[in-house]
Amino acid sequence: MQVNLRHNDNIIILDIEGNLVGPNTIGLKNIIDNLIREADGEQVFLILNLERVQMMDSSGLGVIVAAYASIRRNMGRIVLLNIGGNIRSLIIMAKLVTIFDRYDTEAEALASFQTT
Amino acid sequence: MGEKKQLKIFLSLPSTMQLIYLLDTVISDILKEMKFDEEVQEHVNLAVIEAGTNAIKHGNKEDTDKNATFEFLIDDEKLTIVITDEGPGFERQEVANPLDPENLLKSSGRGLFLMEACMDEVEYEAKGTIIKMVKYR
Numbered sequence: 001m002q003v004n005l006r007h008n009d010n011i012i013i014l015d016i017e018g019n020l021v022g023p024n025t026i027g028l029k030n031i032i033d034n035l036i037r038e039a040d041g042e043q044v045f046l047i048l049n050l051e052r053v054q055m056m057d058s059s060g061l062g063v064i065v066a067a068y069a070s071i072r073r074n075m076g077r078i079v080l081l082n083i084g085g086n087i088r089s090l091i092i093m094a095k096l097v098t099i100f101d102r103y104d105t106e107a108e109a110l111a112s113f114q115t116t
Numbered sequence: 117m118g119e120k121k122q123l124k125i126f127l128s129l130p131s132t133m134q135l136i137y138l139l140d141t142v143i144s145d146i147l148k149e150m151k152f153d154e155e156v157q158e159h160v161n162l163a164v165i166e167a168g169t170n171a172i173k174h175g176n177k178e179d180t181d182k183n184a185t186f187e188f189l190i191d192d193e194k195l196t197i198v199i200t201d202e203g204p205g206f207e208r209q210e211v212a213n214p215l216d217p218e219n220l221l222k223s224s225g226r227g228l229f230l231m232e233a234c235m236d237e238v239e240y241e242a243k244g245t246i247i248k249m250v251k252y253r
Binding site: 021022055057061062065069089093099 | 229
Protein backbone atom coordinates (compact mmCIF):
# COMPACT_ATOMS: atom_id res chain seq x y z
CA MET A 1 0.00 0.00 0.00
CA GLN A 2 1.27 3.47 -0.85
CA VAL A 3 0.11 6.81 0.51
CA ASN A 4 0.86 10.18 -1.08
CA LEU A 5 0.30 13.25 1.10
CA ARG A 6 -0.72 16.58 -0.43
CA HIS A 7 -1.96 19.90 0.93
CA ASN A 8 -4.59 22.30 -0.36
CA ASP A 9 -4.43 25.27 2.01
CA ASN A 10 -5.17 23.77 5.43
CA ILE A 11 -6.72 20.59 4.02
CA ILE A 12 -4.62 17.43 3.86
CA ILE A 13 -5.28 14.99 1.03
CA LEU A 14 -4.06 11.40 1.28
CA ASP A 15 -4.00 9.54 -2.03
CA ILE A 16 -4.06 5.87 -1.11
CA GLU A 17 -3.08 3.09 -3.51
CA GLY A 18 -3.38 -0.65 -2.89
CA ASN A 19 -5.54 -2.85 -0.73
CA LEU A 20 -6.48 -1.69 2.78
CA VAL A 21 -6.42 -5.19 4.20
CA GLY A 22 -4.89 -6.72 7.33
CA PRO A 23 -1.29 -5.63 7.99
CA ASN A 24 -1.36 -3.32 4.96
CA THR A 25 -3.47 -0.91 7.00
CA ILE A 26 -0.76 -0.16 9.57
CA GLY A 27 1.04 2.33 7.30
CA LEU A 28 -2.10 4.42 6.85
CA LYS A 29 -2.89 4.26 10.56
CA ASN A 30 0.62 5.53 11.41
CA ILE A 31 0.37 8.39 8.91
CA ILE A 32 -3.01 9.54 10.25
CA ASP A 33 -1.88 9.15 13.87
CA ASN A 34 1.17 11.32 13.10
CA LEU A 35 -0.99 13.99 11.42
CA ILE A 36 -3.25 14.14 14.48
CA ARG A 37 -0.25 14.20 16.85
CA GLU A 38 1.46 16.97 14.87
CA ALA A 39 -1.76 19.01 14.93
CA ASP A 40 -1.35 19.04 18.73
CA GLY A 41 -5.04 19.45 19.50
CA GLU A 42 -5.78 21.76 16.58
CA GLN A 43 -8.39 20.85 13.98
CA VAL A 44 -7.38 18.40 11.24
CA PHE A 45 -9.13 18.59 7.87
CA LEU A 46 -8.53 15.40 5.92
CA ILE A 47 -9.59 13.95 2.58
CA LEU A 48 -8.96 10.24 2.03
CA ASN A 49 -8.79 9.60 -1.70
CA LEU A 50 -9.69 5.92 -2.13
CA GLU A 51 -9.84 5.92 -5.94
CA ARG A 52 -7.00 3.40 -6.17
CA VAL A 53 -8.12 1.16 -3.31
CA GLN A 54 -9.66 -2.00 -4.72
CA MET A 55 -10.39 -3.79 -1.47
CA MET A 56 -10.87 -2.89 2.16
CA ASP A 57 -11.58 -5.23 5.09
CA SER A 58 -12.65 -4.60 8.69
CA SER A 59 -9.06 -3.63 9.59
CA GLY A 60 -9.07 -0.91 6.95
CA LEU A 61 -12.51 0.23 7.99
CA GLY A 62 -11.31 0.26 11.61
CA VAL A 63 -8.43 2.62 10.73
CA ILE A 64 -10.83 5.05 9.04
CA VAL A 65 -13.39 4.86 11.86
CA ALA A 66 -10.65 5.48 14.46
CA ALA A 67 -9.41 8.45 12.41
CA TYR A 68 -12.96 9.83 12.21
CA ALA A 69 -13.39 9.56 15.99
CA SER A 70 -10.02 11.20 16.76
CA ILE A 71 -10.44 14.01 14.24
CA ARG A 72 -14.00 14.78 15.31
CA ARG A 73 -12.85 14.99 18.93
CA ASN A 74 -10.89 18.14 18.01
CA MET A 75 -13.72 19.47 15.84
CA GLY A 76 -11.88 18.55 12.64
CA ARG A 77 -13.37 16.75 9.68
CA ILE A 78 -12.56 13.72 7.52
CA VAL A 79 -14.24 12.95 4.19
CA LEU A 80 -13.96 10.10 1.72
CA LEU A 81 -13.25 10.68 -1.96
CA ASN A 82 -13.83 8.36 -4.91
CA ILE A 83 -14.96 5.24 -3.13
CA GLY A 84 -15.62 2.23 -5.33
CA GLY A 85 -18.62 -0.09 -5.19
CA ASN A 86 -17.04 -2.63 -2.86
CA ILE A 87 -16.02 -0.03 -0.28
CA ARG A 88 -19.40 1.66 -0.57
CA SER A 89 -21.01 -1.72 0.06
CA LEU A 90 -18.78 -2.30 3.11
CA ILE A 91 -19.69 1.09 4.57
CA ILE A 92 -23.39 0.44 4.00
CA MET A 93 -23.18 -3.02 5.62
CA ALA A 94 -21.41 -1.54 8.64
CA LYS A 95 -24.11 1.14 8.94
CA LEU A 96 -21.51 3.87 8.59
CA VAL A 97 -23.07 5.44 5.54
CA THR A 98 -24.51 8.32 7.56
CA ILE A 99 -21.24 8.84 9.43
CA PHE A 100 -18.92 9.46 6.49
CA ASP A 101 -19.32 12.28 4.01
CA ARG A 102 -18.45 10.97 0.54
CA TYR A 103 -17.64 12.83 -2.67
CA ASP A 104 -16.99 11.80 -6.24
CA THR A 105 -14.64 14.63 -7.19
CA GLU A 106 -11.80 16.35 -5.40
CA ALA A 107 -13.34 19.75 -6.18
CA GLU A 108 -16.57 18.75 -4.40
CA ALA A 109 -14.65 17.38 -1.45
CA LEU A 110 -12.57 20.55 -1.12
CA ALA A 111 -15.63 22.78 -1.51
CA SER A 112 -17.39 20.90 1.28
CA PHE A 113 -14.86 22.25 3.77
CA GLN A 114 -15.84 25.82 2.87
CA THR A 115 -19.43 25.23 3.94
CA THR A 116 -18.77 23.57 7.30
CA MET B 117 -28.45 -40.62 -10.52
CA GLY B 118 -24.83 -39.66 -11.03
CA GLU B 119 -22.53 -38.93 -8.11
CA LYS B 120 -22.23 -35.24 -7.27
CA LYS B 121 -18.79 -33.95 -8.30
CA GLN B 122 -16.87 -32.04 -5.68
CA LEU B 123 -13.48 -30.36 -5.91
CA LYS B 124 -11.54 -29.92 -2.69
CA ILE B 125 -8.69 -27.43 -2.21
CA PHE B 126 -6.76 -27.35 1.05
CA LEU B 127 -4.53 -24.56 2.34
CA SER B 128 -2.64 -24.54 5.63
CA LEU B 129 -0.95 -21.33 6.74
CA PRO B 130 1.43 -20.62 9.63
CA SER B 131 -0.22 -17.96 11.76
CA THR B 132 1.28 -14.73 10.51
CA MET B 133 -0.83 -11.94 9.04
CA GLN B 134 1.90 -11.38 6.44
CA LEU B 135 0.59 -14.51 4.66
CA ILE B 136 -3.01 -13.31 4.38
CA TYR B 137 -2.27 -12.27 0.77
CA LEU B 138 -1.90 -15.97 -0.10
CA LEU B 139 -5.44 -16.54 1.08
CA ASP B 140 -6.59 -13.60 -1.02
CA THR B 141 -4.86 -15.06 -4.09
CA VAL B 142 -6.37 -18.53 -3.66
CA ILE B 143 -9.95 -17.41 -3.00
CA SER B 144 -9.83 -14.83 -5.82
CA ASP B 145 -8.86 -17.53 -8.32
CA ILE B 146 -11.51 -19.95 -7.05
CA LEU B 147 -14.23 -17.30 -7.30
CA LYS B 148 -13.20 -16.36 -10.84
CA GLU B 149 -13.16 -20.02 -11.82
CA MET B 150 -16.66 -20.48 -10.36
CA LYS B 151 -17.85 -17.44 -12.34
CA PHE B 152 -19.64 -15.73 -9.48
CA ASP B 153 -20.84 -12.18 -10.19
CA GLU B 154 -18.22 -9.53 -9.48
CA GLU B 155 -20.11 -8.20 -6.44
CA VAL B 156 -20.49 -11.71 -5.00
CA GLN B 157 -16.78 -12.33 -5.58
CA GLU B 158 -15.96 -9.19 -3.59
CA HIS B 159 -18.24 -10.25 -0.74
CA VAL B 160 -16.91 -13.81 -0.51
CA ASN B 161 -13.33 -12.55 -0.79
CA LEU B 162 -14.00 -10.17 2.11
CA ALA B 163 -15.61 -12.93 4.20
CA VAL B 164 -12.61 -15.23 3.67
CA ILE B 165 -10.12 -12.48 4.54
CA GLU B 166 -12.12 -11.74 7.71
CA ALA B 167 -12.24 -15.45 8.62
CA GLY B 168 -8.50 -15.76 7.98
CA THR B 169 -7.79 -12.71 10.13
CA ASN B 170 -10.02 -14.15 12.84
CA ALA B 171 -8.22 -17.52 12.80
CA ILE B 172 -4.66 -16.18 12.56
CA LYS B 173 -4.88 -13.06 14.72
CA HIS B 174 -7.61 -13.74 17.27
CA GLY B 175 -7.59 -17.56 17.34
CA ASN B 176 -3.91 -18.46 17.01
CA LYS B 177 -2.65 -15.09 18.32
CA GLU B 178 -0.18 -14.96 15.41
CA ASP B 179 1.78 -17.88 16.90
CA THR B 180 3.63 -19.27 13.86
CA ASP B 181 3.87 -22.70 15.52
CA LYS B 182 0.10 -22.89 15.05
CA ASN B 183 -1.60 -23.25 11.69
CA ALA B 184 -4.84 -21.92 10.30
CA THR B 185 -6.36 -24.24 7.72
CA PHE B 186 -8.73 -23.44 4.90
CA GLU B 187 -10.71 -26.06 3.04
CA PHE B 188 -12.53 -24.98 -0.10
CA LEU B 189 -15.20 -27.39 -1.31
CA ILE B 190 -16.60 -26.63 -4.74
CA ASP B 191 -19.58 -28.34 -6.29
CA ASP B 192 -22.33 -27.53 -8.78
CA GLU B 193 -24.50 -25.82 -6.17
CA LYS B 194 -22.17 -23.95 -3.86
CA LEU B 195 -18.80 -23.03 -2.45
CA THR B 196 -18.20 -24.24 1.10
CA ILE B 197 -15.24 -22.90 3.08
CA VAL B 198 -14.15 -24.49 6.35
CA ILE B 199 -11.69 -22.49 8.44
CA THR B 200 -9.96 -24.06 11.44
CA ASP B 201 -7.65 -22.56 14.04
CA GLU B 202 -5.80 -23.93 17.07
CA GLY B 203 -6.93 -21.23 19.49
CA PRO B 204 -9.08 -21.49 22.63
CA GLY B 205 -12.27 -20.58 20.77
CA PHE B 206 -14.98 -18.08 21.62
CA GLU B 207 -18.71 -17.82 22.13
CA ARG B 208 -20.37 -16.10 19.17
CA GLN B 209 -23.21 -14.72 21.30
CA GLU B 210 -20.70 -12.95 23.55
CA VAL B 211 -19.28 -10.90 20.69
CA ALA B 212 -20.81 -7.42 20.70
CA ASN B 213 -23.00 -6.31 17.81
CA PRO B 214 -20.99 -3.73 15.83
CA LEU B 215 -24.24 -2.15 14.59
CA ASP B 216 -25.34 -1.14 18.10
CA PRO B 217 -25.05 2.66 18.36
CA GLU B 218 -22.50 2.43 21.19
CA ASN B 219 -20.26 0.23 18.99
CA LEU B 220 -20.58 2.02 15.66
CA LEU B 221 -17.43 4.09 16.10
CA LYS B 222 -15.27 1.32 17.55
CA SER B 223 -12.19 0.57 15.48
CA SER B 224 -12.59 -3.21 15.68
CA GLY B 225 -15.18 -5.95 16.18
CA ARG B 226 -16.73 -6.08 12.69
CA GLY B 227 -15.10 -9.23 11.31
CA LEU B 228 -17.70 -11.85 12.26
CA PHE B 229 -20.55 -9.52 11.34
CA LEU B 230 -19.09 -8.95 7.86
CA MET B 231 -18.56 -12.69 7.34
CA GLU B 232 -22.20 -13.32 8.17
CA ALA B 233 -23.39 -10.41 6.02
CA CYS B 234 -21.38 -11.55 2.99
CA MET B 235 -22.09 -15.30 3.04
CA ASP B 236 -25.35 -17.27 2.73
CA GLU B 237 -24.58 -19.45 5.74
CA VAL B 238 -22.04 -19.24 8.57
CA GLU B 239 -21.83 -21.92 11.26
CA TYR B 240 -19.56 -21.97 14.31
CA GLU B 241 -18.41 -25.36 15.59
CA ALA B 242 -16.04 -26.48 18.37
CA LYS B 243 -16.36 -23.12 20.18
CA GLY B 244 -15.73 -21.20 16.99
CA THR B 245 -12.38 -22.87 16.23
CA ILE B 246 -14.09 -24.33 13.17
CA ILE B 247 -16.11 -21.98 11.00
CA LYS B 248 -18.09 -23.25 8.03
CA MET B 249 -19.26 -20.72 5.46
CA VAL B 250 -21.38 -21.36 2.39
CA LYS B 251 -22.12 -19.32 -0.72
CA TYR B 252 -24.63 -20.71 -3.21
CA ARG B 253 -24.12 -20.22 -6.93
